[in-house]
Amino acid sequence: MGWLFDPAHWSGTTGIPVRLLEHLLYTFVTLLIAAAIAIPLGAFVGHTGRGGFVVVGLSNALRALPTTAVLILVVLWAGLGDFPVYVALVLLAIPPIMAGTYAGIRAVDPVTVDAARGVGMRESGVLLRVEIPNALPLIYGGFRGAALQVVATATIAAYTGAGGLGRLVFDGLALQEFGQMLAGAVLVALLAVLVDLGFAGLQRLTVSPGLRPVGTGGKR
Template sequence: MSVLSDTIEWLGDSAHWSGDDGVPHRLVQHLGYTSLTVAIAAAIAIPIGLWIGHTGRLRGLAVVSSGALRALPTLGVLTYASLFTGIGIKAAIFTLVLLAIPPLLAGAYSGLESVDRRTVDAARAMGMTELQILTRVEVPLALPIIIGGLRSATLQVVATATVAAYIPGPGGLGRYLIDGLALNDYPQVVAGSIVVIVLALVLDGIFVLLQRLVLRNRPATVRIAA
């Protein structure tokens, strides 16, 4: 019970909610790393996933590659990345991008594969080009699953970004966990974990609402495209 009460006391201390080491500043850092990481990974994975889903080519390679990337040990990749890029934010971003690519890639090609082939054939019969079919038919229909991949990648990065604080340089909410463990300050560790969990739940809720909004508006989008 002492850890719980100390954690509540830690969270209620105004000193922990101001300055460079305060929760708001660390939270902004964490969101910044997450946003940058997901943006870079999406720019790489989603176009490739859409191409795979549209053409059906290299799907087996994509599945194997995604599985291999998911199996990579985060701390090991972070350590090796630090050896090549130097200790700092570059190594952390590189590691997190590798971990964010699989769900984004899978969401993109799985989303397009879920589209009824008869709908695609009908679009071709109407004289649409392959690019028009992709952008006006397949992507609107696949958007909920694509967003699902984005949701999965974001939540994974939010959770895994705490490990990036293992190396000097990156800040974020992970500092509470790493520094707390180093100092045996368990209330700080628990408090940091609680903030990360709350952040993940809030982001998850936002993506759930976004997916529902897309699902509700999807029929109108498809009718316009058709």
């Protein structure tokens, strides 16, 4: 573990803090984009009940996509930079978020939904003020699953020359420096745990206490 605690590795433009920040940036931007795509899609399909088969099928197909290949293909087509990294990671993050949203909305008690319609809510109100708040625990479940995967997988950004903690893993491999590889692995795992704790806190703050017993597990 000497490599990790050597002060020389904690400063400069290629120091550990910079790599950590790059990694966090990849993670958050990816999650934002993925959520912006997957939550409306999952919510729409869950609400209308149409196209559920497509959502499940699409999620499974996307899950099978090897992220490395997607990354390389986008690099070959669009050139280097952060764009290919985001494409690959967003594709990775969409399935769990979409599946969580879809499942969450489908799982809302039909009696509750009928009651909302009964008191004169419009469809948009039913979705935004009843179904989504009630589905939040499962949405968070999907979202946190996606976050864990993205933090772990953002490591491959380094394969095409981009930054992040993957640099430590890839440079360690190239130099056969075991300490550096290990430092990369440990930092990514730590970051994953911290990010998950952060979202767990956010979940506590934003989910109605009435739903809590369902939501404690994160993953159902």
